[in-house]
Amino acid sequence: MEREETIEDRSFRTAGKEVLSLHKLNYAIVGGDDLKLQYSFKYRPVDEFGFFLAFTNYMLWDIYADSIPIIDNNFNPEAFYRFVDSERWLAAADAGYVHLSNGSSGATSRSVDRLFVRGLKTGVLGGREFYASADAYVILAKGEFNQDYSDYLGFWDFTFWWRNVFKQKDGMGLDLQYQRTSGKNGNPFSQGNNVVGLQYRVPSWPRFNPTFYAQWFNGYGEVILDYNKSHEELRAGLSWYY
Secondary structure, three states, rough: OOOOOOOHHHHHHHHHHHHHHHHEEEEEEEOOEEEEEEEEEEEEOOOOEEEEEEEEEEEEEOOOOOOOEEEEEEEEEEEEEEEOOOOOOOOOOEEEEEEEOOOOOOHHHOEEEEEEEEEEEEEEEEEEEEEEEEEEEEEEOOOOOOOOOHHHHHHEEEEEEEEEEEEEEOOEOOOOOOEEEEEEEEHOOOOOOEEEEEEEEEOOOOOOEEEEEEEEEEOOOOOOOHOOOOOEEEEEEEEOOO
């Protein structure tokens, strides 16, 4: 794998060529309160056919407590079909089903089932490559204990990666990430959340596969258990590809 490959290379550009590929960024990052861990992949069961099964697992882990408990563990499977047409303005479009839950029972149980459409775009902005995706959702069902989910997290989200915002001659590069999840009933300025990330690649370290990654989260629903609670956290650690 080339050291300069980024999220769009692994999740989009190579997806039609590989049976197993990256879906969302994999990372382990630590903040003042906890550790956040995410791994994600998608699987194409039929060659040269655009149907994918994807799975993302992310959790908050209280590594500072004596028993090191997991605060919340979120399961996020998807099934979707990807339409690819490099000749059009959108590089690709997905349509499918997505589930999100924390696997708990009783009053801490949370779940939401949705249909979605997703547009993916790559291009050049300010002389730098970018990758963007936008998702729109229709909610099919909400769990018993999160019936007011859409009062805090709405019906769309947007992700943007800007590659080599800062690049040195030796190949070291800094990528910028921004993600916005809409708020109440899709309102972009009410509730919802923001994620800002910085990813730093060091190609001169060929034996070191991960990249350095820092992330700032602000808003509601970092994990589904806390969909109706707002907080802010800065974390840093490593991200990696496969």
